[in-house]
Amino acid sequence: xxxxxxxxxxxxxxxxxxxxxxxxxxxxxxxxxxxxxxxxxxxxxxxxxxxxxxxxxxxxxxxxxxxxxxxxxxxxxxxxxxxxxxxxxxxxxxxxxxxxxxxxxxxxxxxxxxxxxxxxxxxxxxxxxxxxxxxxxxxxxxxxxxxxxxxxxxxxxxxxxxxxxxxxxxxxxxxxxxxxxxxxxxxxxxxxxxxxxxxxxxxxxxxxxxxxxxxxxxxxxxxxxxxxxxxxxxxxxxxxxxxxxxxxxxxxxxxxxxxxxxxxxxxxxxxxxxxxxxxxxxxxxxxxxxxxxxxxxxxxxxxxxxxxxxxxxxxxxxxxxxxxxxxxxxxxxxxxxxxxxxxxxxxxxxxxxxxxxxxxxxxxxxxxxxxxxxxxxxxxxxxxxxxxxxxxxxxxxxxxxxxxxxxxxxxxxxxxxxxxxxxxxxxxxxxxxxxxxxxxxx
Numbered sequence: 050x051x052x053x054x055x056x057x058x059x060x061x062x063x064x065x066x067x068x069x070x071x072x073x074x075x076x077x078x079x080x081x082x083x084x085x086x087x088x089x090x091x092x093x094x095x096x097x098x099x100x101x102x103x104x105x106x107x108x109x110x111x112x113x114x115x116x117x118x119x120x121x122x123x124x125x126x127x128x129x130x131x132x133x134x135x136x137x138x139x140x141x142x143x144x145x146x147x148x149x150x151x152x153x154x155x156x157x158x159x160x161x162x163x164x165x166x167x168x169x170x171x172x173x174x175x176x177x178x179x180x181x182x183x184x185x186x187x188x189x190x191x192x193x194x195x196x197x198x199x200x201x202x203x204x205x206x207x208x209x210x211x212x213x214x215x216x217x218x219x220x221x222x223x224x225x226x227x228x229x230x231x232x233x234x235x236x237x238x239x240x241x242x243x244x245x246x247x248x249x250x251x252x253x254x255x256x257x258x259x260x261x262x263x264x265x266x267x268x269x270x271x272x273x274x275x276x277x278x279x280x281x282x283x284x285x286x287x288x289x290x291x292x293x294x295x296x297x298x299x300x301x302x303x304x305x306x307x308x309x310x311x312x313x314x315x316x317x318x319x320x321x322x323x324x325x326x327x328x329x330x331x332x333x334x335x336x337x338x339x340x341x342x343x344x345x346x347x348x349x350x351x352x353x354x355x356x357x358x359x360x361x362x363x364x365x366x367x368x369x370x371x372x373x374x375x376x377x378x379x380x381x382x383x384x385x386x387x388x389x390x391x392x393x394x395x396x397x398x399x400x401x402x403x404x405x406x407x408x409x410x411x412x413x414x415x416x417x418x419x420x421x422x423x424x425x426x427x428x429x430x431x432x433x434x435x436x437x438x439x440x441x442x443x444x445x446x447x448x449x450x451x452x453x454x455x456x457x458x459x460x461x462x463x464x465x466x467x468x469x470x471x472x473x474x475x476x477x478x479x480x481x482x483x484x485x486x487x488x489x490x491x
Contacts, residue, residue, distance in 0.1 A: 154178055154185055156218075165221060166206035167268060169386030170461045172491070174201070174219035181223045181243070183303065183331040186296045189220070196298070201490060202329050204242065204270030208277060208388055212461035213491035222272050224331055227252050236337040237291060242272025242330050246279070254368045259341035260289040262364040263350075265371045268382065268389055272330040275306075276320040277486075278313045282371055283346035287313040291336040295320075295328040303331070315417075316393055316486055343367060349374050378449040386455030387446065391468060392426045393486045405479060426475075426483055427451035433474045443467045461491060 160177035163169055176198070180186060190196045199217030203209075224241035227249060231237075236258045240249050250265050263284035273279075275293050279286050290308050297304055312319040320328060341364050345351050353370045354362050362370075380387050397405070402422040406412055409432075413425035427450050430436070436450035442459035444467070446452040453464055472483045 154180070154189060160219070162203075162206070162211060162215070162219065165203060165219075166209060166211055166388075167382035167386065168210055168388050168459075168461070168464065169382070169455050170211045170459070170464075172211035172214050172461060174215045174217075176218040177221070178218065179221045179223050181225070183224060183294075183296060186329060186331070187301045190298055190301050200326075204272045205245065205268060207269035207382070208273060208486070209488045209490050210388065210461050210464055211490050212465055215490065220329070222270065222329065222331070224272075229256070229258070231339075234339045236339060237334060238337055239332055239334045240271045241332055242270060244271040245269075246271055246274055250368065253335075253337060254365055257339060257364070258337040259339070259364045260284075260335065260337040262368040263344055263371055265368040266375045271333050275311060275313075275330060275333060276318055277316050278311075278318050280316070281375075282350060283344045285313070287311070289335045289337055291334040293330050293334065294332045295330045297328055299327065304328070315396065378446075379452055380446050380454060385446075386457075386459070387452050388487045390426075390451045391453045391485060391487050392430070392451060392471075392483045394426045395424050395429075395481050395483060396421050397424065397481065398422075401480075405481070409479070424481060429475050429479055429481060429483070430471055433471070433478055435471055435474070440467050440470075445471075465489065 155178065157177045158175065160174045161171060162174055162177075163171040166172075178189065180189070195218055199215075201215055201217065201219045203219060203221045223243040225243050226241040227238065227244060228240075229236055229238045236253075238249070238253060238258060240252075246264075246269050247266055249271055250261050250267075253260070254262055254265070261284070263282040264279065264286070267279055267281055269277075269279070274286050275290065277286075287308060290311070290313070292308070293306050293311070295304055295306060296302075306319075310319065312322075320330070343362055343364070344367075345354070345362075350367065350370055353374060354360075354366065357366075357370070359366050379389060382388075396417050399420050399422060402414065402424075405424075406414075413428040415423045415425075417423040430445070430450040435445050437447040438445055439456065441463055442456050443463050444454055444456060446454050453467060455464065468485060475481060475483050
């Protein structure tokens, strides 16, 4: 096991000298070693390979002393940390300087991905690595072996279907942290790509930061949200998006993308098109507000608010109602494997829509801009008799035909085959071609 001590010093200036670390518990010296790697004078990275006793100590201790210094001066500072180190990442501060202790990258082989995808498909990865810090990506891709290998970037694994084993490197992004900054009535919230999206929603709603309450309970990670331009109940990510920071694989550099740079569309962005597989998102910044602009465009929200006798809803009310609606319609991935909505709601022209509504007067639809109409994919699928249908180990959800499920033991190929059958029957009946929203891997 490797550990890494990173020092971002404001009060002290470090040169490219040999550093040492002493870890002391109850007066017993556990480690005294020299280190020579200095990546930057203001951001010193000290890499440690501890003896087993020290590794266990890092895992369990709540109080310890560490002395850090360099060879010309025997002791630079001595401090006490009253908190437990929780691998793979821990931060703390002392005297205006920031410290980090984290595990170094560990590449694993032949790892099952069953617990890393919400469909619960038991596919495996030839190689697997978990990234907890943006600097880890540079370290990873500076190695030619990984730079040129087939790769798959995962967050929460909630918007993918693994059709086969992945014969390459799976990179699971677990970069954490949420911060916010107030500027009059504007609130700028920045979150690590590995944060759970709904945890970010709750963080904002609990503090009265308005703008993403309609996006409550959407599965997945923060890092996936700009790739998909996630949306629900009349709100899309692009409505509150300020910027995102992404790692460019070819150059090992970080780049900031504005809203315009991302070229957002319906469940679409530049990261699914021109820049597909070229960048890895590491953080997201949103621009929210202290002044709510309650969005009740979807009748289901209004109806549920009325059922609760709420006439002047707060963002917390909206979030609770949206969560209730989603729970009533969608299965819990922890009990029944699924990836949420499997298909996009199709958008067609007014001419095609005129012909469609003439034949099917009850077709569920919504305006989608000049000359365009959005159809409810779930309604189309249900009219073809698919709602709640079981096919082998797969099927559609009993409360929402838009959701495909794994009843247990299904393979990715089974789920994909079911989706193809649904696409064919919808096209045969309505002349409308459904498009998969879930990313097909393999």
